[in-house]
Amino acid sequence: MSSHKSHDIGAGTAPLIGRSLQRVEDARFVTGTGTFIDDMKVENMVHALVVRSPHAHARIGAIDTTELLAHPGIIDVFTTADIAEYAAEIPLRLAPLVGYERYLQRPFAVDKVLYVGDPVAVIVADSRYIAEDAQDLLMIDYEILPAVTDVHASAKNESILNEKAGTNVAFSYRVSEGDIEAAFAAADYTRKESFYCHRHSGVPLETRGMIASYDATATDHKLKVWGATKVPWFNRRALAKMLRMEEADIRFVETDVGGAFGIRGEFYPEDFLIPFATMRVKRPVKWIEDRREHLMAANHSREMECDLEIALSKDGDFLGLRGVFRADMGAYARTNGGVPPAKAAQFAPGPYRVGAVQMDVAGLMTNKTPIGTYRGPGRYEVNFFRERLLDLAAADLGISPVALRMKNLIPADMMPYTTGKLCPYEEPVQYDQGDYPGTLAKIAEAFDFDRMKAKVEACGQKNGKRQGVGLAVFVESGGAGPSETARIEVTPTGKIEVFTGVTAQGQGHETVLAQICSDGMGGVPFGDISIFHGDTDKLEWGFGTYHGRGVTVGGSAILLTARKLAAQLVAMAARRTNLGIEELELKDGAIRKKGAAPGEPPVMTLEALAASADDPAELKAVEKFAPANRTYTSGAHAAHVEVDVETGKVEVLRYLIVEDVGRCINPALVHGQAIGGAVQGIGATFLDELVYDAEGQLLTGSFADYLMATSNEFPEIEAITLETSLSTLNPLGAKGAGEGGIVGAGGALANAVSHALGPLGVNVTSLPLNPNNVLRMIRQATPRQAAE
Amino acid sequence: MNVSTRHEITLTVNGKTETRTVESRTTAADFLRDDLRLTGTHLGCEHGVCGACTIIVGEASMRSCLMFAVQLDGTTITTVEGLAQNGKMTVLQESFREHHALQCGFCTAGFLTTATAFLKETPDPTADEVREALSGNICRCTGYIPIVEAVLDAARTIKAAKG
Numbered sequence: 028m029s030s031h032k033s034h035d036i037g038a039g040t041a042p043l044i045g046r047s048l049q050r051v052e053d054a055r056f057v058t059g060t061g062t063f064i065d066d067m068k069v070e071n072m073v074h075a076l077v078v079r080s081p082h083a084h085a086r087i088g089a090i091d092t093t094e095l096l097a098h099p100g101i102i103d104v105f106t107t108a109d110i111a112e113y114a115a116e117i118p119l120r121l122a123p124l125v126g127y128e129r130y131l132q133r134p135f136a137v138d139k140v141l142y143v144g145d146p147v148a149v150i151v152a153d154s155r156y157i158a159e160d161a162q163d164l165l166m167i168d169y170e171i172l173p174a175v176t177d178v179h180a181s182a183k184n185e186s187i188l189n190e191k192a193g194t195n196v197a198f199s200y201r202v203s204e205g206d207i208e209a210a211f212a213a214a215d216y217t218r219k220e221s222f223y224c225h226r227h228s229g230v231p232l233e234t235r236g237m238i239a240s241y242d243a244t245a246t247d248h249k250l251k252v253w254g255a256t257k258v259p260w261f262n263r264r265a266l267a268k269m270l271r272m273e274e275a276d277i278r279f280v281e282t283d284v285g286g287a288f289g290i291r292g293e294f295y296p297e298d299f300l301i302p303f304a305t306m307r308v309k310r311p312v313k314w315i316e317d318r319r320e321h322l323m324a325a326n327h328s329r330e331m332e333c334d335l336e337i338a339l340s341k342d343g344d345f346l347g348l349r350g351v352f353r354a355d356m357g358a359y360a361r362t363n364g365g366v367p368p369a370k371a372a373q374f375a376p377g378p379y380r381v382g383a384v385q386m387d388v389a390g391l392m393t394n395k396t397p398i399g400t401y402r403g404p405g406r407y408e409v410n411f412f413r414e415r416l417l418d419l420a421a422a423d424l425g426i427s428p429v430a431l432r433m434k435n436l437i438p439a440d441m442m443p444y445t446t447g448k449l450c451p452y453e454e455p456v457q458y459d460q461g462d463y464p465g466t467l468a469k470i471a472e473a474f475d476f477d478r479m480k481a482k483v484e485a486c487g488q489k490n491g492k493r494q495g496v497g498l499a500v501f502v503e504s505g506g507a508g509p510s511e512t513a514r515i516e517v518t519p520t521g522k523i524e525v526f527t528g529v530t531a532q533g534q535g536h537e538t539v540l541a542q543i544c545s546d547g548m549g550g551v552p553f554g555d556i557s558i559f560h561g562d563t564d565k566l567e568w569g570f571g572t573y574h575g576r577g578v579t580v581g582g583s584a585i586l587l588t589a590r591k592l593a594a595q596l597v598a599m600a601a602r603r604t605n606l607g608i609e610e611l612e613l614k615d616g617a618i619r620k621k622g623a624a625p626g627e628p629p630v631m632t633l634e635a636l637a638a639s640a641d642d643p644a645e646l647k648a649v650e651k652f653a654p655a656n657r658t659y660t661s662g663a664h665a666a667h668v669e670v671d672v673e674t675g676k677v678e679v680l681r682y683l684i685v686e687d688v689g690r691c692i693n694p695a696l697v698h699g700q701a702i703g704g705a706v707q708g709i710g711a712t713f714l715d716e717l718v719y720d721a722e723g724q725l726l727t728g729s730f731a732d733y734l735m736a737t738s739n740e741f742p743e744i745e746a747i748t749l750e751t752s753l754s755t756l757n758p759l760g761a762k763g764a765g766e767g768g769i770v771g772a773g774g775a776l777a778n779a780v781s782h783a784l785g786p787l788g789v790n791v792t793s794l795p796l797n798p799n800n801v802l803r804m805i806r807q808a809t810p811r812q813a814a815e
Numbered sequence: 816m817n818v819s820t821r822h823e824i825t826l827t828v829n830g831k832t833e834t835r836t837v838e839s840r841t842t843a844a845d846f847l848r849d850d851l852r853l854t855g856t857h858l859g860c861e862h863g864v865c866g867a868c869t870i871i872v873g874e875a876s877m878r879s880c881l882m883f884a885v886q887l888d889g890t891t892i893t894t895v896e897g898l899a900q901n902g903k904m905t906v907l908q909e910s911f912r913e914h915h916a917l918q919c920g921f922c923t924a925g926f927l928t929t930a931t932a933f934l935k936e937t938p939d940p941t942a943d944e945v946r947e948a949l950s951g952n953i954c955r956c957t958g959y960i961p962i963v964e965a966v967l968d969a970a971r972t973i974k975a976a977k978g
Contacts (some may be wrong), residue, residue, distance in 0.1 A: 056920025057908040059855015061893030063921065066854035081906050156840070232867060232955050233921040285857070285921025286955050318860040533919025533956050699915045699957060706958030730864035730953070738959040739946035777834045 083723020233285020257292020505763020529570015575763020
């Protein structure tokens, strides 16, 4: 086990960046006094239930609401005809892949339902109990159509999901860099493998939910929505457009959020339906998703196939990489559904110098829950594909897995380095800087990889068990998206209030953003700083938290604002005291003479300064930070496993992550991200899977079927955080730390299990590695090897 | 019995006696959250797998989503809100903070109640015993390792304090 204790803020103050302060959030969570969305009650509130399609693909016939409406306690029901006037498509937020926009989802299914869980009606009732009692009284006729449940059936276009589009191929494109034909022609060695990454998702422990209330006579905020997260400003804009309201008439308020992992906080059908419901019934409406709903309604992710082919020289120089991706996109285009396939292709070369790259990417529609992003979208998948193929090549060429990678990693002196334009809607990627070989060297040494590899190989099979080790190396982007804004104010009592557009889903932003603010304002006491986030009323414009931008972009905006306000307060104090600006500084929460002896009384306290203000504008500052480019972390995962060849069960004996995250604001929290991400990724590699049958029925609709890691499965995990390569793209030098723990898990474990079972002829090319699948691989491989 | 038949129940919650009328079908979790407004007890799955709704009934940890409110009649229960006494957090609560054993905080109440009941029964546990005791609670953020450390550390602190 690896220990990483945080500590309380004790004596001594600045700088706070780099210190493992205890989180300010924790006090409310350990005492049960947080406010999650379902903890809120609003006066006169009623409850909504979303009626969902029980069929994967069916034409909607007659809908009869008579019996339902007669049931006591049922207040209202509405269906697609009732929202026709407003039934705009939910817009894409990210990844505008050409053609994908034809499949955008509307709040209710129109004419046809396209997946089990597709919303068809909303029931509003006095209580959720009553709504559930009565929902079977809603009569909907369905004419069942053939379900398309995998990419190969989809590509045949025999059963078409979207007749207007006329094809199930939502998008198809090629990206390339260099002369791929020449690279393969010149290669001494090539190998092609077909990989599959399984469908799974983030599954936050708190399901989605919201409360909406509407008052047409209000002079501000006619519509108020609690429960927003991730990107409240974007979602407010989308809702305003769909309802044809002014943005200023809508207020989104974030509550405490029980995890998101990319899944939660995007604009979903319910984000229109519940505000619409409150406008219809003229009472506040609460909707809380149940777990079964969540598993069929919230974004799925990860499912894709990839045929990947590598070209190497006889010495192991990485000459070329070409791939064909077939991504299962589910039934509709969701706000960010194009990200996983587009990023898988873009990150295909990873941290390596590759002579030429060519990727063909297709998104195929199926009668399953739509795809969106999940922590490390596209990266988890492609790191598995590429790193597995590299291990196969290393074995074929008789080179050690470490040596083959080391030989091809981009050296530090080639930074910044471009991999070219491998994403159709983005500029060419430029890795900012980093010591990729140094990161690999660190993990190889800390894991003692080569010696462990030789050791487990010498060990062979003992008591029906075989051991193996595996590596995966990655680069990971952060600091994405548009600018982020911050406003900082001094209160009348001299305290500091920070307003940010960044949202929080458990990362500890209230703590780390206060650490940044304190340092930016000359050591204002940590306890005097309050962070306000996720309220569209508190900041003119913000954006949100995703893709490693909370600290890198949001934190940078706060640092710049803090510095600006500090300078402003010093100038103000100089005017009040007739001292020179250059004589004064803001230090430890008061205006002091530069070089003042410790203990010397300040020139002015912040409280006195606040009291002296002529204009409130003197006591606040607003600043934006717009990232010029993305930041890139580098890292690696190493796994040591033991496989029981009789049962197919894999035990993880040791797991190590090394990641260079640039500036680390709070090491304990960064460590927590790495370990937590790793267990999510390791669990997903062995357990998590969203399974459909041939009729498109979701077979994993409960936690009894959808399995996740628990406390006694993966106890031996360590993470080493490096701060070797500070980013030069933001004033903090930070690169983002949320995804490195998860992105290498599939690759490292597939390599470790393949290493363990290699002598039996097993080559892992598909996930998950649950006991059934591992056993099947062993059984299918053994006879072939015996025959050889 | 009709699901909406109402029953009067009396129980002791976090040291306070409460008498309420509940429907037969109201779950203990909904009763605590909606009627008593003890919203620290969370619902993550409502089918008894995730453990977020765990409360302490008598001395045993139980899932309030799988119990009916009427089953609480005559019991003495503790929810997460009742762990700290007079504003002073328990050793376990402090240990969760020190070890960064929570991120989003949604599962935390269930882990605290489960571990509180466990430590009473097993004051000197091994790491494996702690992992086993917590294996019925799901956390999606922390990877469990800091939670296990927090429980082990709390056990050591409690033991040392008792001398």
